[in-house]
Amino acid sequence: MNLRSKIFNNKKKIPLNSFINKSLYDLKYGFYMKKNPIGIKGDFITSPNISILFSEMIAIWCISFWKQMGSPKKINILEIGPGDGSLSLGLINTFSKFKKFNNSYTLNLLEKSKHLIKVQKKKLIFNKIKWISNISNLNDEPVIIIANEFFDTLPIKQYIYKNEKWFERYVEIDAKNKIKFLDIPTKLPNFKKICKIDIAKNQKFIEFSLPAVNYIKNISNLIKKNNGGLICFDYGYNQDKMFNSLQSVKNHKNSDILSNPGNQDITHLINFSFLKQLAKKYNLDSEKIVNQGSFLKKMGIIERANILSLNKNFKEKADIYYRLKRLIHPNEMGDLFKVCFFKKKGNKFNLGFI
Numbered sequence: 001m002n003l004r005s006k007i008f009n010n011k012k013k014i015p016l017n018s019f020i021n022k023s024l025y026d027l028k029y030g031f032y033m034k035k036n037p038i039g040i041k042g043d044f045i046t047s048p049n050i051s052i053l054f055s056e057m058i059a060i061w062c063i064s065f066w067k068q069m070g071s072p073k074k075i076n077i078l079e080i081g082p083g084d085g086s087l088s089l090g091l092i093n094t095f096s097k098f099k100k101f102n103n104s105y106t107l108n109l110l111e112k113s114k115h116l117i118k119v120q121k122k123k124l125i126f127n128k129i130k131w132i133s134n135i136s137n138l139n140d141e142p143v144i145i146i147a148n149e150f151f152d153t154l155p156i157k158q159y160i161y162k163n164e165k166w167f168e169r170y171v172e173i174d175a176k177n178k179i180k181f182l183d184i185p186t187k188l189p190n191f192k193k194i195c196k197i198d199i200a201k202n203q204k205f206i207e208f209s210l211p212a213v214n215y216i217k218n219i220s221n222l223i224k225k226n227n228g229g230l231i232c233f234d235y236g237y238n239q240d241k242m243f244n245s246l247q248s249v250k251n252h253k254n255s256d257i258l259s260n261p262g263n264q265d266i267t268h269l270i271n272f273s274f275l276k277q278l279a280k281k282y283n284l285d286s287e288k289i290v291n292q293g294s295f296l297k298k299m300g301i302i303e304r305a306n307i308l309s310l311n312k313n314f315k316e317k318a319d320i321y322y323r324l325k326r327l328i329h330p331n332e333m334g335d336l337f338k339v340c341f342f343k344k345k346g347n348k349f350n351l352g353f354i
Contacts, residue, residue, distance in 0.1 A: 003029035003262040004179075013172035013182055016246075017210075020155040023261040025112065031262055032113045032153070038084045044249050044265060046149050047233065047292075047333065048086035051323035053308070055090020057299040061231070061352060062091070062144050063101045068349040069142055069227060071100065076143040076228075078108040078135075080215070081150035085109075085120035092126055106141075108132050135218045143228040145219060151212050151275070152234050152267045158244065159188060159206040166200075171258065179258040196281040199274065205242050207268060213278060219342070220282035229284075229343035235336045236270030238289045245269035272338050279342040287341045287353035293334025295352045296327060 006029065007022040008014060024031045031037060039049055047054040066075055082088050088107060095102050107129045111117050117131055132138065158169035160183055167183035174180055188206075191199045195213045200206060219230050237245075248257045250264035257266060272289045279286050305324045309317045328334045341353055 004173075007261060008173055013170045013184075015157060016169045016171055016181075017155040017157045019171040019261070020266050023266055024153065024155070026262065029262045030113075031265060032116065034115055034262075036084050036116060036119045037265060038086075044252060046083060046086070047327055047337075048090055048148065049084070050326050050333075051320075052090055052093075053301050053304055053320075053324060054296070054327055055087050056094050056304060057296050057301050058087065058146060058148075058231070059091045059094035061299060062146075063095070063098055064351050065144055065229065065349050066101060066104070066142075068347075068351075071104070072142050072227075073104060074141045075105050076108055076138055076141050077105050078110060078132075078138065078143055078145045080110045080135075080145060080147050081153060082109045082111055082120060083116065083149070085123040087146070087148055088120070088129075089123055092124065106130060108138060110135065135215075135222055138222065138226075140226055142226050143222055145222075145228070145230040147230065147232040147234070149234055151209070151215075151232065151270050152236070153265075154209045154211040154215075156207050156209045156246070156268055158246070159186070159200075159208070161204040179261075181258070195278060197274070197277055199242075202240070203242055205244060207242050207245060207271065212275070216275065216278045216342075217282055220279065220284050223284060223342070223344050227344050227347075229341060229347065229349070232275070232340045232342075233292060233337055234270045234272075235333075236272050236338050238272045238338060240273050242271060242274075270338070272340055275340060276342075279340075283345060284342040285345050285347060286343070287350050289338050289340045290353055291330075291335050292337035292339055293328035293330060295339040298352045298354075301328065 003026060006026055007019060025033060027033055037044065038046055062077060079088055095105065109120060109129060109131050111131060160167045165185055166188050168186040170182045170184050172180055172182040188200055191197060223229060245268045246257060248255045248264045248266045255264050276286050276289060305320055309320050326332045343349065
């Protein structure tokens with residue numbers, strides 16, 4: 001049985017989120033479950049692959065947050081969706097330079113792909129790592145959660161308002177065995193009940209990820225109970241009005257979403273405005289959403305690049321600054337990528353966000 005057969009399972013049509021879920025996470029054929037898609041030889045590249053500077057800035061931010069929490073003797077660092085382990089490796093190397101913090105933390109990785117866990121275990125030879133299958137597996141210690149390009153990997157539903165009716169987007173196999181989109185009239189779910197927000201208000205298009213809501217809910221419970229926060233980096237937008245942002249990538253280029261299930265990434269832009277409202281509804285405080293370029297510059301990434309480039313030859317210096325530009329320039333990842341920070345109520349920590 002191939003993936004196409006497994007996706008549809010003798011049905012002619014399925015909801016969009018089911019199609020995405022099977023395409024990305026089918027245990028045998030799913031895009032993330034059978035290969036490492038990250039890096040030059042993969043399908044896309046992430047900030048930690050571009051420059052070690054990215055991981056260093058996150059590490060310094062974590063240590064500063066830990067200090068602000070009173071330097072607890074034990075702290076959990078949790079990376080959700082750690083990909084090929086590059087960010088975690090950078091964190092470990094930077095943390096090792098700060099003895100007191102280095103003795104305090106345990107690194108926890110939440111990863112559902114067995115293939116990527118193998119990639120991570122090969123890269124991260126380190127005795128203070130735990131791989132967990134559920135956020136609730138964490139022990140009762142303060143926690144700093146890092147999500148870099150995680151929420152965009154979660155399946156979404158789409159709803160479209162046209163001809164004074166709501167439709168849900170499905171995916172179908174037509175008579176010629178071609179995969180196509182299909183919009184089916186529907187009654188909208190009770191969003192207020194599901195996520196405490198009436199997200200349909202003033203919208204004519206809705207992108208909604210129930211897994212994202214559940215993650216925020218569970219993360220909120222964890223932070224409220226144990227102290228800490230979530231920092232999230234992803235590409236997205238910060239406005240209330242939603243639009244169709246569904247896209248797919250193969251070999252570092254945009255591709256047809258429906259043409260090659262299981263062999264390409266399917267993703268979407270994160271609606272940071274919605275994430276922030278959600279965090280608030282689940283009683284977390286948040287800082288203003290900032291661009292990645294702004295956050296990294298406030299963390300001192302340019303100064304760190306200048307230090308790294310000392311005593312380097314021209315070619316090595318050029319490489320450091322080329323990679324830096326990719327992370328912070330408005331025309332590269334600097335503006336498209338946003339950063340949000342949710343934390344326990346009353347916590348005043350805001351490094352990188354003011």
